[in-house]
Amino acid sequence: MMTDTLTETPTLVQPKAPLLRWRVITDHAVLIVGALFMLMPLVLVFTTASLPDAEIVKHGLQLRIGDQLDDNFTKAMFETSGFTDANSGLVMLKNSMILGVGFAVGKIVLGMMAAYALVYFRLRFALFAFWVIFTTLLLPLEVRILPSYEVIQGLGLMNTYTGLIVPLIASATATFFFRQFFRSVPEELVEAARIDGAGPLKFFIDILVPLSRTMIAAMFIIMFVYGWNQYLWPTMITTDEGMFTLVRGIKQITQVLEGTNLPEYGRANLLAIIAVLPPVAIVVFFQSWFVKGLTDSDK
Amino acid sequence: MASVILNNLKKTYPNGFQAVHGADFTIRDGEFIVLVGPSGCGKSTLLRMIAGLEDISEGTLSIDGQVVNTIDPADRDIAMVFQNYALYPHMSVAKNMAYGLKNRKISKAEIEKLVARAAQVLNLTEMLDRKPSQLSGGQRQRVAMGRAIVRNPKLFLFDEPLSNLDAKLRGQMRIEIRRLQRELGVTSVYVTHDQVEAMTMADRIVVLNGGRIEQIGTPAEIYHRPASTFVASFMGAPPMNLLAATAAENGAVSLGQDIQVAAGADLAAGRKVTFGLRPEDVALVAEGGIPFDVQIVEELGANRLLHGQVAAQPFTVSVPKDNPATTGRNQLLVRPETVHLFADGVGARI
Structure with a gap:
């Protein structure tokens, strides 16, 4: 019996090889088409940013690289527009950065602390509290935008980073993910730490936070991109041009279709590229953490 | 400390x-x-x-x-x-x-x-x-x-x-x-x-x-x-054999079907007891013992386990590796000092 199966196996593998090659080709074809589909708009944005504005107005979008890239970059980053001359690309980049990082950090800190309380402490209404927090998932900022606006304005937080960030933080996503994660941490670890003399705060900082680092990285990516891409709320809450974020500011530039001015397509598209880069960089940078988190089962 | x-x-x-x-x-x-x-x-x-x-x-x-x-x-x-x-x-x-x-x-x-x-x-x-x-x-x-x-x-x-x-x-x-x-x-x-x-x-x-x-x-x-x-x-592997038995005259216990074993017990005749015997405390003899029907022999190297029945109740015997072990009818020699007796029901030692 044993020798039979041993001699048979090689002949079985042989006919499968050409089939496998075809599969590789089709798989790659699908992937390439998908990648092109995702990338073409970005390529168009890039070529547009390199052509003179007049060209775009005359001929529309083109897949041709022009010579205006430098010019448009300088304009996009350092030249101001609007009425107060306060929203250069650099300023908007800074504002977007503050919103993205502030939102992600705030959300992670708040979510972790809330989840810690819910999972590790015998609170009488812990489950009820959790579900109340959970319902905020059904009420994103867009739904409660008027009352939120009212509150922020009442507190005098218009055109401040606090007003920009805090209302966005108030939702359950991070709390929910960290709660699920903490529940998967073995009970024995908590007990070992108790016997080792770690109080609640020490356990949180010495054990739980380091254990969650891949989770924190994952949350940071998601939250940073989410915060960075916010449009509606920044539009409502920032009227001061010095507080504009990139995503909100780009729109303003293409809108100046008045008098003999041409819309500054090149500049706007270059700003769009700049707006895309940080989230991409964050994902690329944290990707190694992501993979590590998936392969290194740490707990 | x-x-x-x-x-x-x-x-x-x-x-x-x-x-x-x-x-x-x-x-x-x-x-x-x-x-x-x-x-x-x-x-x-x-x-x-x-x-x-x-x-x-x-x-x-x-x-x-x-x-x-x-x-x-x-x-x-x-x-x-x-x-x-x-x-x-x-x-x-x-x-x-x-x-x-x-x-x-x-x-x-x-x-x-x-x-x-x-x-x-x-x-x-x-x-x-x-x-x-x-x-x-x-x-x-x-x-x-x-x-x-x-x-x-x-x-x-x-x-x-x-x-x-x-x-x-x-x-x-x-x-x-x-x-x-x-x-x-x-x-x-x-x-x-x-x-x-x-x-x-x-x-x-x-x-x-x-x-x-x-x-x-x-x-x-x-x-x-x-x-x-x-x-x-619970303690001991294989576990102790426990058989339902009845106290008989002269310190013996009866395992039913006319099988009587000397147990050195001093009990009122007719009292129901649980009869316990460790698998390694019994020896196989050619004749004169109590009948033991072996169904399966487990070879463990250092010893062999014989699984079978005594008086229609499951019983296991462990014999050293040199002893011959066969399925079918065997005879067991029980030494009275190796017998454990427990009260029926509660299971406490007598």
């Missing part, structure tokens, strides 16, 4: 389930006590009550003369080794061992000295910078031991520490833990469901069943004079 006094300890859960029905015994200074029993017998609950991880519902617990019922686990001066080791995965071996000391505000130089010494005792010196994920099961087990001994506590608690290791390693670690405990002389409580571990490691064994203590005694006492049918069947 300390003695531990359990004074009628009880544990009742909020849902009314009583996990421990009054544990009452004293652990002597330096003693190695093994709590053994099937799963759900309350042995882990009892250990966790000693550790302070589980509240005590009733009774008092004192360690080294001090009642510790309401004292925090960290302040009981105990160390615990967990089933899954519970090592901090993000800390190196050295940091794992040092964590308890660090929290107790011991100076850095002192910690380094203590960790180095513990690592040397456990052969972990080369692994101090590794993370737990880079260690084998046996090494992790040793780190967990290191975390316990580095603090030099009054009491070691072990919660089934070897159950995740393979059989060979388990045998080694058994000896290693026992040697270490002897050397350090630290009072220890060890929980296991494995009767071999209990027999080989314990100074005294506490056998638990359904939250009640069945028997406390040295391994030899437990083995040779089990207090109940439960202890008799």
